[in-house]
């Protein structure tokens with residue numbers, strides 16, 4: 001169920017509702033494939049939305065708004081569910097969202113969903129990898145969402161961290177669910193805990209978020 005929030009307007013709400021209905025059906029399919037075992041799930045996984053869901057969508061929207069984030073990067077846009085939530089927020093802050101989705105077919109759907117929602121003017125879509133995108137950005141990054149293949153979280157965190165402004169945020173999804181990622185997520189969290197300028201916390205929102213901020217100040221003793 002969608003958490004309580006003011007309406008985002010009929011066009012955005014309509015696209016979100018369609019995607020939420022599709023996601024609900026895909027969840028059932030995913031469970032059936034998981035139960036079947038074997039390679040079936042791996043073979044089909046690429047075609048699913050694998051979206052963050054409404055709770056995380058609203059939380060991301062709130063984070064962008066309260067932090068006044070203007071340069072926002074999304075790594076793993078899929079067909080645009082989280083993109084819509086982030087795009088609506090950057091429209092409010094006067095910023096721009098750069099969204100990476102390496103699957104061309106998914107990116108075509110993502111673009112169509114943004115156009116249907118009237119948010120395409122606020123988003124730059126790309127298929128390039130995060131290290132390449134980060135280098136090409138015009139200024140410091142305010143907020144990053146990592147929601148792609150978990151083995152790439154450390155690489156792409158490292159690509160964005162030097163360009164993140166002090167006080168900026170990197171949010172990583174799926175740190176609690178699915179359990180099969182526990183080892184790789186453990187490595188990601190240990191990596192962050194080794195950074196002297198990072199403050200980080202795991203939140204039980206949706207499938208679990210690791211929210212990491214770059215400290216503006218360093219403790220002096």
Ligand SMILES: C[S@@+](CC[C@H](N)C(=O)[O-])C[C@H]1O[C@@H](n2cnc3c(N)ncnc32)[C@H](O)[C@@H]1O
Nearest residue numbers: 050051052076077078081082100102103147148
């Ligand atoms: C969990 S889904 C993203 C869901 C999306 N954030 C949402 O809430 O709707 C992960 C996506 O990451 C994409 N992906 C895989 N490798 C990637 C990479 N190196 N850079 C960016 N996206 C990638 C996949 O094609 C897939 O669509």
